[in-house]
Amino acid sequence: MEKLICALWAPEGESRGDYAERLKSTLPAALKAAGAYGIRLNLRDATVEPASSLIQQWQERQQDAVVQFWLPTANAHFRGQIDAALADHSVRFEAWVVAESTIIPNKDHAPQAGSRTWGWSQASFISFRPDMSWDDAVAHWHHHHTRVAIDTQANFEYVQNIIVRALTPNAPDYDAFVEECFPLEAMTDAPVFFDAVGDEAKFSHNTKEMADSCAGFIDFSRIDIIPTSQFDYAHLDR
Template identity: 60%
Template sequence: MEKVVAALWVPPGETREAYGARLLETLPQALVSAGASRVRLNIRDATVAPGEALVQQWQAPQQAAVAQFWMPSANARFRGEVDVALAAHSAWFAAWLVCESEIIPNTAHPCSANVSPGKQLGEIPERTWGWSQASFISFRPDLSREAAIAHWHSHHTRVAIETQANFEYVQNLIVRPLTENAPAYSAFVEECFPINALSEPEAFFDAVGNPAKFKANLDAMMDSCHAFLDFTRNDIIPTSQFDFAQRLRPSGLT
């Protein structure tokens, strides 16, 4: 199985809110019908609007949503129907093959807990508790890929765990682009936080009521990020996470 991450751009004239709602209604089933599985959508919606100050932007316009899913093979000859589904749900899209590393699994607020017992298979699940920071990141050009990955995995991962209030942390190293003209990111990272971390830096850095801890955590994070990231080529957006892994089946809704 191979994992694919796709960034989606909103069509001209469609509001971000309307676009997100349309994606939730029809894209997951379209992807599953095309051969994908374990679909997850990250949507920029009104719930995460208080986190606009956290946005880092390289692409203009910036992506409005992210689709994550798995396929038996992401090779082009087997991906045709998936690409058609993504194209039908975006002004344009970019996709990458990634290698996933689940650093902190979401056991505190699992997605399965967000599905009410009365809901039917195929219905839109409730959004995951809190919010998800969806980060398309690029390594510093003056570092070799090997050196950047070594810092990310051997040092930065520990810093991210120890200095933040993240309850889910997934690293996706980009193996190769799957679409022409895809932005040259190095990785895609998803981290979930409590909702107040959207607008309260102390909550983001797990230091509410502790100024000294907040400064220490912030400084450690910034020092580590600057050691391997190119801040001019990152797209980082706050999103609502919707996980359809247990909601859809290849045969359709039942």
């Protein structure tokens, strides 16, 4: 089994809201028919527009949606129908094979079949610092930063995906994809995001700890961080 992360770009002139509705209506079924399972959409719809100040951008244009799913194999010989479904639903798509690690499973606000998951999802395509070896960057991420991200944020889901290889020739050279879910209020209220409501000292500590830890392994010139609404289609696997 292999997990794929795919970034999708909407056609020119189609709003992100309309694009999100179109993806929900037909993409999960198309991917399921092509052999995918564990399908999840991360969509930049109107609900997450208040989080626009949290966007960090490398790509121009930036991706409009993300789809995650599993396949028995991502080998190109057997991926034709998957690629066709993605091409039918985007003007451009890029895909990567990843190794998933679920740090915080969503037990408090579990996804409901085909519906929007409670809160919102921060979808982060990140690159490691060029002055660090891959091993050193991963060591910092796993042995230090993971604990910091748990302790300093109000995330109720936290999934790390190390990128194993790109599947498309023009895929941006990211090293990882991270999905973290937060309460809706965290889009505009930083103390909520950093789990420090009503505690200024904790807020100051948490923001500094998180910023320092991120700086320890992330290349901020090569990241795309987008707010999304999460839609889970695992029920299609039944």
